[in-house]
Amino acid sequence: MGLSYRVLMAGAYPADLLAQALPMITKANPVLLASGRYGLIEDDAGRLLACGGWSLERPGSGEMVEGLAHIRHFAVRPDAVRHGFGRQLYQWCEDAVRAQRMTHFECHASLNAEGFYRRLGFRRGRELSLRLNASLTLPAIEMLKNLERHGVQS
Template sequence: MVRPATFSDISYLRQMIALSVRGLSTNYYTDAQIESAIKYIFGVDTQLIIDGTYYVVEKEGVIAACGGWSKRNTLYGGDQHKEVEDPLLDPVTDAARIRAFFVHPDFARQGIGRVLITACEDAARANGFTVMELGATLPGVPLYEAMGYTALERLDPVLPDGEVLGVVRMRKVF
């Protein structure tokens, strides 16, 4: 079941995001990169909850995944990655964003990510967007490619502790 995320979900989501990254990224990033990314980038973006564009998927009575779409400028990162409210995007000229997707390792590879991405794409289309963009982590690239996203460029942000995290900017046109 897909439902909008609420502020009461945040505490659990923070824990689940860390489990997701630690459990599903080990073949793509070093332990130091994973821990740095959890500290500096990966997390809940509360602006998405305020906007009503961040969702959770419940399965077997627990939150199995979270993710959303955004009508704002930020491409990736949680609250710790930005300082001000993002400006709104124009659906006529800008691409909506797929943001902050994480699946609990116990529920990986069960189609939950696809369900969540489809819900986000449908909502973005209903809001007038015809293009989606995202900053994909390396473990997410195969899923996004399977869903019709193409890689535009490799981003390698340097985190405050000097770790470099591989991220791929991707796009899909409806």
């Protein structure tokens, strides 16, 4: 996440904000990693190309809403962008969420990621200000997807 966020978020956020935010937003969430809901894509040499997952708990609050799942900690190596790795991980997440009978996805997307989520069928929700600590917030965008409208719900 560190390399991806540092490079790909640079055009969307001021350098001083990123310098403060990156150490906080690139830490792996141990609960998410251990949940079985986080995936990795590596190349043949074992180099990490992309990562991402989902949770039932809303980031930052732990709140759970019936039928709602959350996209979490997606990142793609800058030199692997636009090769379908992010889409492949997203599809893995959506398949798992549908199997759990979730009907909606929500994502707190960085400003540079809005286009990626839009191409996956998400719509823009409200603008967010993610509190990273007592004095630091990161602008983000709520992205929403109704899974019942995108494919057959079994």
